[in-house]
Amino acid sequence: MAIKFFLLVNKQGNTRLAQYYDQGPQDRVSDRVVHEAEIIRKCLSRADSQCSFMEYRNYKIVYRRYAALYFILGVDSEENELAILEFIHAVVETLDRYFESVCELDIMFNLEKAHIILDEMIINGKIVETNKNQILMPLALMEKASTKS
Amino acid sequence: MPPSKLRDLIRQIRATKTAADERAVITKECALIRTAIREEEPEYRCRNVAKLLYIHMLGFPAHFGQLECLKLVASPRFVDKRIGYLGVALLLDEKAEIGLLVTNCLKNDMCSSNQYIVGLALSTFGSIASPEMCRDLASEVEKLLKSSNAFVRKKAALAAVRIVRKVPELVENFVPGTRALLGERNHAVLLTGVTLMNEICAISHDSLVHFRKLVPHLIRILKALQVAGSSAEHDVGGITDPFLQVKVLRLLRMLAKDDSESSEALNDLLAQIATNTDTVKNVGNSILYETVLCIMDIRSETGLRVLAVNILGRFLGNSDKNIRYVALNTLLKIVHADQTAVQRHRNTILECLKDSDVTIRRRAVELLLALVNQANIRALAQELLLFLENCESEFKSFLTTELFLVAERYSPSRRWHIDTVLRIITMAGAFVRDDSVSSLISLITQTPELQGYATLHLYQALQEDIIQQPLVQVAVWCIGEYGDLLVSGEPSTEEPPIQIPESDVLSLIESILRSPHSSVITKEFSINALIKLTTRLSAGNIDRIRNVLRFFSRSLEVELQQRSAEYSNMFIVDHLRAPLLERMPVLVSHIAEHNENEGIVMNEPEQETINPTAIAASYHAAAQAAAAAAPASFNGGGSSLLDLLDSGFGGSATPAATSFGGGAAAAGGFGMGAAPSAGAGHDMLDLLGGGFGASAPGPTAPVSQPAASSLLDIMGDFSSPVAAAPAANPATTIVAYEKNGLRITFDLSQDPASGLLAIHVTSVNQTANAFNNFVFQAAAPKSVKLTMMQPSDAHLVPGGRVVQDMQVDNPTHRPLRFRLKINFTVNQSPVEVLDEVSNFPATFV
Numbered sequence: 001m002a003i004k005f006f007l008l009v010n011k012q013g014n015t016r017l018a019q020y021y022d023q024g025p026q027d028r029v030s031d032r033v034v035h036e037a038e039i040i041r042k043c044l045s046r047a048d049s050q051c052s053f054m055e056y057r058n059y060k061i062v063y064r065r066y067a068a069l070y071f072i073l074g075v076d077s078e079e080n081e082l083a084i085l086e087f088i089h090a091v092v093e094t095l096d097r098y099f100e101s102v103c104e105l106d107i108m109f110n111l112e113k114a115h116i117i118l119d120e121m122i123i124n125g126k127i128v129e130t131n132k133n134q135i136l137m138p139l140a141l142m143e144k145a146s147t148k149s
Numbered sequence: 150m151p152p153s154k155l156r157d158l159i160r161q162i163r164a165t166k167t168a169a170d171e172r173a174v175i176t177k178e179c180a181l182i183r184t185a186i187r188e189e190e191p192e193y194r195c196r197n198v199a200k201l202l203y204i205h206m207l208g209f210p211a212h213f214g215q216l217e218c219l220k221l222v223a224s225p226r227f228v229d230k231r232i233g234y235l236g237v238a239l240l241l242d243e244k245a246e247i248g249l250l251v252t253n254c255l256k257n258d259m260c261s262s263n264q265y266i267v268g269l270a271l272s273t274f275g276s277i278a279s280p281e282m283c284r285d286l287a288s289e290v291e292k293l294l295k296s297s298n299a300f301v302r303k304k305a306a307l308a309a310v311r312i313v314r315k316v317p318e319l320v321e322n323f324v325p326g327t328r329a330l331l332g333e334r335n336h337a338v339l340l341t342g343v344t345l346m347n348e349i350c351a352i353s354h355d356s357l358v359h360f361r362k363l364v365p366h367l368i369r370i371l372k373a374l375q376v377a378g379s380s381a382e383h384d385v386g387g388i389t390d391p392f393l394q395v396k397v398l399r400l401l402r403m404l405a406k407d408d409s410e411s412s413e414a415l416n417d418l419l420a421q422i423a424t425n426t427d428t429v430k431n432v433g434n435s436i437l438y439e440t441v442l443c444i445m446d447i448r449s450e451t452g453l454r455v456l457a458v459n460i461l462g463r464f465l466g467n468s469d470k471n472i473r474y475v476a477l478n479t480l481l482k483i484v485h486a487d488q489t490a491v492q493r494h495r496n497t498i499l500e501c502l503k504d505s506d507v508t509i510r511r512r513a514v515e516l517l518l519a520l521v522n523q524a525n526i527r528a529l530a531q532e533l534l535l536f537l538e539n540c541e542s543e544f545k546s547f548l549t550t551e552l553f554l555v556a557e558r559y560s561p562s563r564r565w566h567i568d569t570v571l572r573i574i575t576m577a578g579a580f581v582r583d584d585s586v587s588s589l590i591s592l593i594t595q596t597p598e599l600q601g602y603a604t605l606h607l608y609q610a611l612q613e614d615i616i617q618q619p620l621v622q623v624a625v626w627c628i629g630e631y632g633d634l635l636v637s638g639e640p641s642t643e644e645p646p647i648q649i650p651e652s653d654v655l656s657l658i659e660s661i662l663r664s665p666h667s668s669v670i671t672k673e674f675s676i677n678a679l680i681k682l683t684t685r686l687s688a689g690n691i692d693r694i695r696n697v698l699r700f701f702s703r704s705l706e707v708e709l710q711q712r713s714a715e716y717s718n719m720f721i722v723d724h725l726r727a728p729l730l731e732r733m734p735v736l737v738s739h740i741a742e743h744n745e746n747e748g749i750v751m752n753e754p755e756q757e758t759i760n761p762t763a764i765a766a767s768y769h770a771a772a773q774a775a776a777a778a779a780p781a782s783f784n785g786g787g788s789s790l791l792d793l794l795d796s797g798f799g800g801s802a803t804p805a806a807t808s809f810g811g812g813a814a815a816a817g818g819f820g821m822g823a824a825p826s827a828g829a830g831h832d833m834l835d836l837l838g839g840g841f842g843a844s845a846p847g848p849t850a851p852v853s854q855p856a857a858s859s860l861l862d863i864m865g866d867f868s869s870p871v872a873a874a875p876a877a878n879p880a881t882t883i884v885a886y887e888k889n890g891l892r893i894t895f896d897l898s899q900d901p902a903s904g905l906l907a908i909h910v911t912s913v914n915q916t917a918n919a920f921n922n923f924v925f926q927a928a929a930p931k932s933v934k935l936t937m938m939q940p941s942d943a944h945l946v947p948g949g950r951v952v953q954d955m956q957v958d959n960p961t962h963r964p965l966r967f968r969l970k971i972n973f974t975v976n977q978s979p980v981e982v983l984d985e986v987s988n989f990p991a992t993f994v
C-alpha cells in the first residue's frame with residue numbers, strides 16, 4: 001500500500017512537478033521522460049465522463065483535475081483508490097492555503113516550496129500528515145528565518 | 150558575474166518555441182552551473198541547486214549537482230539545509246557513490262537539537278536510504294522513535310518503515326517501539342505508527358501474531374474515530390481522519406485474516422461502520438470500501454459478508470463513476486469466493502455494459518465473464534454478444550477469446566455451441582485469434598449431425614461478407630468438406646432444407662480466390678476446398694475446377710502454385726483421387742492435440758493398411774504420398790508428378806526405397822522412407838512424421854503421431870522450394886547493391902503471359918554487426934508499376950538475410966531502372982543508403 005509517484009501536469013501536458021518514491025522505470029532520466037509522457041498522454045486523452053482510475057503497467061493511476069492542472073498519482077494495486085482521491089484533494093487544499101488559490105505559475109516559480117509541502121505530507125510513498133497547520137509549519141518558520149537574516 | 154535568477158531561467162525556458170531551443174537553453178545553463186560549481190561560490194549555491202531541481206523536473210540530467218547539495222546540507226543555515234536535502238532526495242539515488250557522505254550528514258542532523266532539522270534528516274532518510282545507510286543509522290532512528298516530540302516521532306516511524314523494508318532482519322528492533330506508538334493521541338503519529346505495523350506484519354509473521362494482542366486497542370481507536378467531530382483538525386466532509394481510518398482497517402484486516410478470534414472481535418464494529426457510514430460523499434465511500442475489503446478478507450459472519458456484497462451492489466448504482474469502478478473491481482476480486490452473492494447483482498452489472506466510460510465497461514465485461522455458469526450461459530452470452538456487436542474494437546479480440554472459452558466450458562448443447570461460435574465469427578471474425586479457426590473446425594467435425602447445418606450457415610454468411618479471413622477460412626473448409634450436404638440440402642435440422650446450386654458454390658469460392666482481401670492462407674484453404682469438391686459435386690464441374698487449378702499453378706505464391714500443380718496431377722491417377730479426398734476423420738480439439746504432440750511416439754507397424762481416412766493428413770501430403778507409393782503406375786506423361794517430387798527433393802529420388810531422413814528434413818522438412826510396396830496410408834504417416842521433425846527411415850521405425858493440426862498448419866513444413874512453374878522464364882540473378890558488407894541481390898523471373906516481372910530481393914548482412922530496423926525501399930519511373938510485398942524481417946543478424954518480393958509491371962518496355970533507399974541502424978546509429986540499379990539483363994524489360 002504505497003504511492004509510487006506524484007506528478008503535477010498542466011493541460012498542455014507539461015510536467016510541473018515530479019516526485020518518485022520508488023525505484024522503477026524512472027531510474028534513468030531518459031526512461032522517466034518516456035514513462036511520464038505516456039502517462040500524461042493517457043490521462044489527458046480521457047473524457048470528463050470517465051472515472052479517475054486507469055491501469056498502467058504495474059501501477060494504478062489515480063488522477064484528478066483542478067482547472068488547468070492534473071494531479072496524477074501512481075499507486076500500487078493494494079491501495080484504496082477512493083482514499084487516494086481524497087488525499088489528492090487534501091494536497092490541493094494545502095497548496096491552496098499556502099499559495100492562496102494556487103495556480104500553475106505558483107508551483108512553477110516556487111517548485112522547491114511545493115516540494116517541501118509535499119515532503120511534509122508524503123515520505124517514501126506513505127502519508128505522514130494531513131493536518132494543514134502541521135504541514136505548513138516548517139515552511140512558515142523557514143520563511144520567518146530567512147526574512148530575519 | 151552573478152548567475153541569473155531561477156525566475157529568469159524559467160522565463161527563458163518558457164519563451165522557447167521548440168524542444169530543440171529548450172534543450173539549447175538548458176545545456177547552456179547547465180554549463181554555467183558547472184562553472185559556478187567549479188568556482189566555489191557559496192552564496193549562489195542555493196540558487197544553482199534550485200535551478201537544477203527545475204532542470205531535473207523537466208527531464209534533463211542534473212546529477213552533477215549532487216555534491217553541491219551535500220555542501221548545502223552541511224551548512225548551518227536551515228534554509229540551505231532544506232534546499233540541500235531536497236536536492237539530495239531528488240538528484241541522488243541508491244546507487245550513488247557518495248552514500249557515505251550522505252550517511253554522515255544524516256547522522257549529524259539526526260542528533261541535532263532542532264526538531265525541524267531532525268525531521269528533515271528523517272524524512273530524507275525515509276525516502277532515499279540504502280540498505281547500508283539503514284544498517285548504519287538504525288539505532289538513531291530507533292532512539293528517535295521514542296522522542297518526546299510528535300513531529301520527530303511521526304517521521305521516525307516512516308524512516309523505520311524504510312529500514313524494515315530494506316533490511317528485514319532488523320524488524321525485531323522496532324517491534325517494541327511500534328507498540329508504544331499506538332498509545333498516541335497525535336493523529337499523524339498514529340497514522341505512521343499503524344503504517345509501520347502494517348509493514349512489519351507484511352515482513353514477519355511472528356510479529357503479526359504478536360500484534361494480534363493489539364486488536365482490541367485498534368478497535369477502540371477506530372470506534373473513537375467513528376464519532377463525528379471528535380477532531381476538528383482532521384475532519385474531512387464530516388468524517389474524522391479518513392486516512393487514519395483506512396489505515397487502521399487495513400491493519401485489522403491483516404491481523405484478523407485467518408484468525409477466528411480477531412475476526413469475531415471485529416464483527417460488531419464492521420457491521421456498525423457498514424451501516425452507519427454516510428455515503429453521500431466520496432470520503433465516506435472510501436471508508437465503506439475499505440470496510441468491505443476487510444469483511445471479505447477475514448473470517449467474518451455470513452450475514453456480514455452478504456451485507457458487504459450488497460454494499461458493492463449499491464455502489465454499482467452510484468452516480469459517481471469512480472465508485473462504480475471500485476465496486477466492479479472489488480466484485481471481480483471476490484467473485485470466486487462468493488459466487489452466489491455476486492450473482493444476485495448480475496442485472497446491475499449488466500447495466501454497467503452500457504456505461505459511457507470504457508474503463509467501467511471493460512471491468513463489467515470481465516466480471517460477467519467470471520459469472521458465467523451452466524445455468525445462466527444462454528442469457529449472459531446473449532447479452533455479451535450484443536455488447537460484442539457494438540463495442541470498441543480494442544475489446545473485440547479479448548472478448549471473442551473469452552467467449553470461445555466460456556462457450557466451450559458451459560455450452561448447454563452442441564447446437565447452441567456451434568450457433569454461438571458461428572455468431573461470434575460472423576460478427577467479429579477479424580478479431581478472433583488464429584487458433585479459433587482450427588478449434589471451430591474441430592468442433593464441427595466432432596458434430597456429424599450439425600455439419601450440414603453449420604456449412605449452410607457459413608455459406609450464407611459468406612454471401613454477405615468475404616472479408617473477415619477467419620470466417621472465410623472456416624466456411625471454405627466446411628464447404629469443401631461437406632459440399633455434398635450443402636448442394637443436396639440434406640435436412641440435418643428441423644428447418645426446411647435449402648438446396649444450393651452447385652455452380653453458386655463454385656462461383657463463391659472463385660470470388661474468394663479473386664478477392665484482394667483474401668490472404669494466401671485463405672486461398673490455400675480455397676484450393677483445398679476445390680479439389681475436395683471434385684468428389685463432392687457432380688462430375689460436370691470437374692473441368693471448371695481444373696481450370697481454376699491450372700490458373701493457380703502459375704501463381705507467384707509458391708505454396709499456391711505447388712498445391713495447384715500437384716492437385717492438377719491428381720486427375721492423372723484418377724482412381725486414387727476419391728479415396729484420397731475422403732472425408733476427414735474427427736479432429737481432436739487443439740488443446741488435447743497439443744498435449745499429444747508433447748512427444749508421444751507411436752510404433753504401430755500393423756497400421757500399415759491403406760486407410761487414408763484414418764490419418765489426419767493434409768491432402769497435399771497425400772498427393773505426394775500417392776505418387777511415391779505407386780511409381781509403377783506412371784508411364785510417360787504420368788511422371789510429371791514424380792518430377793515435381795524430384796525437384797522438391799533435390800532431384801535425387803529413385804523409385805526404390807530411399808530414405809531421405811534427416812537430410813531431407815533440412816531441404817524441405819520431409820522425412821520419407823517409402824518402399825514402393827508400402828501402402829499409401831503408411832507413406833502419408835511417414836511424410837507427416839518427417840514433417841514434424843522426426844526422421845522416419847523405414848516402415849518399421851517409430852513414427853511420430855501425425856497431429857491433426859497439420860491440416861490447419863498448411864504452410865507448415867511443406868515449404869520446400871519447387872521449380873518455378875513450367876511456363877516461367879528461368880530465374881536470373883543480378884547484384885543490385887554490394888558495399889560495406891551489405892549485399893542485395895535480385896532474382897528475376899518473368900511471366901510471359903502477363904509480362905509481369907517478379908523480383909525476389911535478398912539482402913544479406915556480411916558484417917559482424919546486426920542491422921536493426923532494416924527497411925528496403927525502391928522507386929521506379931512513373932511508367933512502371935511497382936508493388937512491394939512485406940519483407941520477411943526487419944532485423945538482419947550478422948550473416949542473416951531478409952527477403953522481400955516485388956512485382957513490376959512495365960507496359961512501356963523501356964529499360965528498367967530503380968532507385969533504392971535502404972535504411973537501418975547499426976550499433977544504434979542510423980544508416981541511410983541511396984543507390985540506383987539499372988543492370989537488368991536485356992531479356993527483362
